[in-house]
Amino acid sequence: MDNRKLQELLQNVRDGKISVKEAEKTLKYLPYADINTAKIDHHRSIRRGMPEVIFCQGKTPEQSLAVFQELAKHNECVLATRVSQETASLIRSQFPDACYCQEAKILFLSTGENRPRTGKIAVLTAGTSDLPVAEEAALTAEVLGSEVVRIYDVGVAGIHRIFPYLEDIDKCQVLIAVAGMEGALPGVVAGLTDKPVIAVPTSTGYGANFGGLAALLAMLNSCSPGVGVVNIDNGFGAAVLAYLIIKNSFQGEA
């Protein structure tokens, strides 16, 4: 039950068109959920700028296209993640304006006007093999409207490489640190800065990395407080968390 319907109902009560009892029943059994939905949709509308997102992994190209078409009808901006080249080709045959980044496996459509960038996020990686996950995070963050500073290949195999970037990092509000193998980068970065660090373990590695478990556990056990961890390879989730942090921070200013 959206706002308009609720107004109608109440107006009808006021006008004596429906009885109090009937209205009560309507409000109590069936529509309370709609009210919730309205309330929550109201919340959602605050999130303006957050595009609808499709997770394409496990969907056929055709299924992905179908969802994309549906969303593109009602939204200015549509973001698809884990998009294979095959799926991207199919969607772009219908939506030639959609942008596709093969490394990040991200495809997005943004028909809206150019918005000013809000907030600044640094995305760091330990090694070059963490790039796909980092780019998923970086591109998502950019689509969501933030400026992104990419600081790649600064892992602990040569930790001195991070130092020249400390000043750049200092200008960001959130850091996303992406690392596989021993997953030490987020903890190191958290120890060198006073920024909130979102840690993304990747499945990069082999053997006793157990598909990213080693990096995940390392990040959860970071001896520097100030690190929040997302799922293995979840660059998208990290970007959304960064977006929400920035969104609420700027909201606070008003």
Added chain:
Amino acid sequence: MDNRKLQELLQNVRDGKISVKEAEKTLKYLPYADINTAKIDHHRSIRRGMPEVIFCQGKTPEQSLAVFQELAKHNECVLATRVSQETASLIRSQFPDACYCQEAKILFLSTGENRPRTGKIAVLTAGTSDLPVAEEAALTAEVLGSEVVRIYDVGVAGIHRIFPYLEDIDKCQVLIAVAGMEGALPGVVAGLTDKPVIAVPTSTGYGANFGGLAALLAMLNSCSPGVGVVNIDNGFGAAVLAYLIIKNSFQGEA
């Protein structure tokens, strides 16, 4: 090597008091680390208001007291976590002004003036047995200078209990959601709001909860993006992450 020393060194080079070669050697071998330290301490000084912290678990009361005494010499504010009642009694016999919360196992000393509260954090728990961890988070956040809204016992065993608090939640910048057992609360909350959610799994439960692993995995797999997870029972770490988020957000305003 702090700023003053570096200036002196360079002035001496300028003044011809030490040779370029000597200065080069000084800068290259020994002091570069000090420069880093200076740089980093400069960063640290920005964190003003962040008290020194003692993790008392695994320390004897005497060891804890010794560290506390050392820190109290140089700091207005000292925070100790995982403080047993026995340790608390010993420290308070020396520092009668120190406050101790038995449930949170937190003891802190704040000899400074009353600072205005910065930022607003909601701390939510799934059940009453998550309280010790939640209070560790809440008290830490308060000592760090934020306002805390406590919303306890709103777990998914009766998820409707969360709804009356949605408006309160809406006024916060960060949420800390604490839950043991199936660990579903952070994901549910992330689905209902547009706030960044810091998820704290607790070891509450038995059997196949495997000491908090079940809750940890659930939180990492949250289907709502926007959730960052800290270690099991790590209320302190969650509060520091929330503090850094708020700190950088207000910093951004200036």
Added chain:
Amino acid sequence: MDNRKLQELLQNVRDGKISVKEAEKTLKYLPYADINTAKIDHHRSIRRGMPEVIFCQGKTPEQSLAVFQELAKHNECVLATRVSQETASLIRSQFPDACYCQEAKILFLSTGENRPRTGKIAVLTAGTSDLPVAEEAALTAEVLGSEVVRIYDVGVAGIHRIFPYLEDIDKCQVLIAVAGMEGALPGVVAGLTDKPVIAVPTSTGYGANFGGLAALLAMLNSCSPGVGVVNIDNGFGAAVLAYLIIKNSFQGEA
């Protein structure tokens, strides 16, 4: 040794055709198992309506067809699960009346009369990617003779979506809640209703979901009592458990 044979044996004892000693030996060593079998088959016959089931995963299309043909000789109703499209095509080339649902990977043949539906089961899913498992459960339950209410995509990423269905749920005797990722749906549902909840974790997700382990552990640790868990992706098993619950409940009425 079926009933008829046992009667014959005893009649022969009565008629003096075989000695007590011989009968004793027959009953004691060899046939006692047959008696068990008879007894148990007697139990089985009570289960009338339960079709024979073939688990096709790991079988070649030819092997599956062979078993299907064998069962179809002696049974009105045959149910095959985890049926690939290739296997389905082969079987349907021989049994054109067999129905195949590709999403559920279920194929069944029901040559019997239309039986009235017994009992009402709600099948809920957290997300759209849980549908194959949910449909395996739903179709199995329908083949077993129950009415099924499908309530899909009501997971905790937007938990308010469950509320409009609470009245529908209220009319069912058993709920089957299917969820991957953090696996929170069954616990949430168990907290909102007074129905027995059969929880089915799915392998939906990636990274630290560890093939469904995260959802499985979450469900086992549900803080709402009243949840029974089956194996990961085991929609069939959930439907059989629901069937047995309903079967024994209606049996109780007589």
Added chain:
Amino acid sequence: MDNRKLQELLQNVRDGKISVKEAEKTLKYLPYADINTAKIDHHRSIRRGMPEVIFCQGKTPEQSLAVFQELAKHNECVLATRVSQETASLIRSQFPDACYCQEAKILFLSTGENRPRTGKIAVLTAGTSDLPVAEEAALTAEVLGSEVVRIYDVGVAGIHRIFPYLEDIDKCQVLIAVAGMEGALPGVVAGLTDKPVIAVPTSTGYGANFGGLAALLAMLNSCSPGVGVVNIDNGFGAAVLAYLIIKNSFQGEA
């Protein structure tokens, strides 16, 4: 917002005492949750007969007593689980009518009239060391109002021992099968009967049983469909699930 308040609000709209806009705001922001609560409490009231339950593990005797006293004010029947002898003594010093079973670690108070038993549940154990968990289940089921048939020590170390009980089992509507070590009993029982089986793994055993994990996995992998598994040592949860199955079955009869 309970029914009366909702009526008042609507009556006021009708009477023109408050405007449609005000009513809309009231309904939309604050009270929708109360409506939910009312709705859900309505559900809860259906659960009449389900006593309030206290999980005493991890609570001090004094804390347990306090909760018990609070609940006993408003409820005819109070059930406490995982009650140590020390806690039991303290509570019984205040509530001499409370019954305590040391083996099951259950204490309950039932000041109401004698209700007729509803439904029949068999509780089976593999070995004698599974008794505490089995008794937690059995006593909970009895307090919840069902008749319980105890069939103990019939595990697979001598599986022939189960056969004499098959006829007793046949008269029950639900089976609760409790087993540690290899956890085979529930699957064996499910293969011999047509009853729904609630499987309770216990932490009984040592070494590679990993605190009940071996039994848990075995039960989840039961080759007989029709088995729902609860958490390790969770006799209480099994009894509640059985209770809900029976409750909905008898409800269905009306």
Added chain:
Amino acid sequence: MDNRKLQELLQNVRDGKISVKEAEKTLKYLPYADINTAKIDHHRSIRRGMPEVIFCQGKTPEQSLAVFQELAKHNECVLATRVSQETASLIRSQFPDACYCQEAKILFLSTGENRPRTGKIAVLTAGTSDLPVAEEAALTAEVLGSEVVRIYDVGVAGIHRIFPYLEDIDKCQVLIAVAGMEGALPGVVAGLTDKPVIAVPTSTGYGANFGGLAALLAMLNSCSPGVGVVNIDNGFGAAVLAYLIIKNSFQGEA
């Protein structure tokens, strides 16, 4: 239903005292289980010499004594394992003839005549800390009637120590190899002899031995075929398996 009862029943059928129908019902529903039991007890009687066994871990001294007293009424030989010194003292106060080995935590009573030893078993350990488990195996094997050769402290930290014992080993029919830590002994021994090897992992070690898991996995992955593994610390189980191997081997000779 034992043999005598079955004879009576059949005789009554023969004599016309009961009808075929009645006999059929008796045989089909109630007594088939007794027949099984009889059959199986017949099997059990073959196991003459196998004493009744009590697993005392998790039992109070009083509970252990009660079981011991019950078994001692009907058996010449009673064996108790995992017996604490306290429990041993209590039982021996009632059974002064019972023998107790503190290291093996075994207590046994053997009032029968001296039987000749049957079969020869070598019990080997990797280190001295594996002794308690090895002695549980060795003593059990001796109580069960076999000769035991103890070859201790011959683990792979100095694998050459095993060589002088190869001739002794050659005279045994079964080897029990007990090892913690890396658990390599059973595989090494299996590579040097042509004896069946029963491997017993122990929980000896720390850190990444994970309570015996490391040794268990090593033994299961032995590159020498011919190794059967029992549970961690299960010296008793290894001895029973060795006993059954020898028992069936000598049985074969007759």
Added chain:
Amino acid sequence: MDNRKLQELLQNVRDGKISVKEAEKTLKYLPYADINTAKIDHHRSIRRGMPEVIFCQGKTPEQSLAVFQELAKHNECVLATRVSQETASLIRSQFPDACYCQEAKILFLSTGENRPRTGKIAVLTAGTSDLPVAEEAALTAEVLGSEVVRIYDVGVAGIHRIFPYLEDIDKCQVLIAVAGMEGALPGVVAGLTDKPVIAVPTSTGYGANFGGLAALLAMLNSCSPGVGVVNIDNGFGAAVLAYLIIKNSFQGEA
């Protein structure tokens, strides 16, 4: 250093052809290992009848053929396990007399005379999907010279099916029980007989069977003592263990 060489050396010492010092050095540094080898090969020769074995998994057809050809030069009997159909075709193109069993993935060549069968082994399976592993065990046992009784599809989903086979089982010296999923068969069989049971977990199943881990743990935790467990899917290893048991048992008779 084989026997002949050792004799020569000693004879040379006796004859004064080489000095005591030289002989000492020869014996001490270089040849001691050869002595071991001789000793051990002497042991090996006792194993007459044990063919050389090739584990083909992970080898290309060409590599497998090469090893097979090498072994076939010096051995009457060659056994290859985990042989793909492609590898089998290649080998049989060179060795037309080699027998291949596709289900067991076993290929063997036996050019020797027909030996009399020694010992009797029962191979049992829980379900039909355990057949490949069971056949690997059964065929290996037959190639090694034992009589094998196959008792398939008697798992705990219908445990009464085992009873008719108890008399057959009684005539065997060793049982090999093969089961996936909950892995309960070996424990059940061990409880019904007095035979040594070799348990083979299989990777049959899905979800929380974790590739056979569930069955493996169940078997290790068998509450019936007398069960020795081999690696997951290791039918070959079980057969070799059975062979060694029988070999040493018959050896004992002489």
Added chain:
Amino acid sequence: MDNRKLQELLQNVRDGKISVKEAEKTLKYLPYADINTAKIDHHRSIRRGMPEVIFCQGKTPEQSLAVFQELAKHNECVLATRVSQETASLIRSQFPDACYCQEAKILFLSTGENRPRTGKIAVLTAGTSDLPVAEEAALTAEVLGSEVVRIYDVGVAGIHRIFPYLEDIDKCQVLIAVAGMEGALPGVVAGLTDKPVIAVPTSTGYGANFGGLAALLAMLNSCSPGVGVVNIDNGFGAAVLAYLIIKNSFQGEA
């Protein structure tokens, strides 16, 4: 900032070309990292002889070639590991002098003069299936400039086979012991020699080896001290560790 640049800066300060303040800023913010880099590169230059290394797993042949070309511009020696045959063919089409070992999946280019070998390393394997990992270690060690003694197929399935090699082993400075399955070889070797042992678990095996976990745990739990373990299948890492041990040992001589 390398040495030359630092000298320039300081000279400019001395010459009054830039102010102290400017120099301070330059040294403090931007260049301190360069100083570190210089320092560390200075360290790196000590490592002369250590070629640049490319880990090709997860890279396309084209990506691998691109990195190879880049490195070959500036380095005499380039080493690529985990190189598929396809990648090797592509690179060798451009670099015909590059050597490729298919078993070790290593490709290297060494345009420099022939250096004398430094240090002696023994590489041992338990079985033939460990060869690829062993050859990765052996070839890497040879490319890094050491002499390698290959001692293959001396695992614990026939541990006597190691003895003839003890004298060869005695002449090496470091041992690399490669083993899958039960992973016992490194511990056995450590018990027989006084050499540092680098243990490399391999993923060789199946079932409960869990991709090399069994061997890894066994090696970590070696009862012989003196064993350092690297990641599963990490032959390259073992060789680098051996190289560093030897490098620092010879450095010590100067």
Added chain:
Amino acid sequence: MDNRKLQELLQNVRDGKISVKEAEKTLKYLPYADINTAKIDHHRSIRRGMPEVIFCQGKTPEQSLAVFQELAKHNECVLATRVSQETASLIRSQFPDACYCQEAKILFLSTGENRPRTGKIAVLTAGTSDLPVAEEAALTAEVLGSEVVRIYDVGVAGIHRIFPYLEDIDKCQVLIAVAGMEGALPGVVAGLTDKPVIAVPTSTGYGANFGGLAALLAMLNSCSPGVGVVNIDNGFGAAVLAYLIIKNSFQGEA
């Protein structure tokens, strides 16, 4: 059979006192192992300076004392690890010259002359709670005769703290890096130096560190090659490995 006995035997053959056949038998069956032992003991004697070691964990004070007394009879130097204060007191009451370090839980007796230190080892820790394990390593290394440089509390929570020590580290031959929690220190150090790094994970931490597993996995997955890992908390093993590296390095110089 030691050298003298072997000489006697051969002399007797030469002198015709025993026949070649007898000598052959003696050499072949019994004594070959003694020859091995001699050979190996010869190896052991090379290890001069390596004291006998007692692992006291799991031993009673009395048992520890007994072993200590036995070893002290025949050795100049005895080292005991994991020594509780109670055990230390008991041993020191008999050996007043024994030194005890409570933090390292190490007790040693060194009655020999002062040997010159051989080799230089740096022991680094991430945090102060890693000290007990680090001191176990450091003291063991000192007792074994090396110089130890302690560099404590330089973990990645403030990684810049390591830089001032790089020159000290440069003078060592081996590094032992001790860390709990995320276990990142060894990888960071390996990236900054060209020294072999022995990584020691500690059980320091809580929650998802799983008793040191997180640190262990991180170290095994170090992206810097050149790291060898020992068991969790195994400071002693790390020191022995370092000792063997140094011992073989200096041996190489001669």
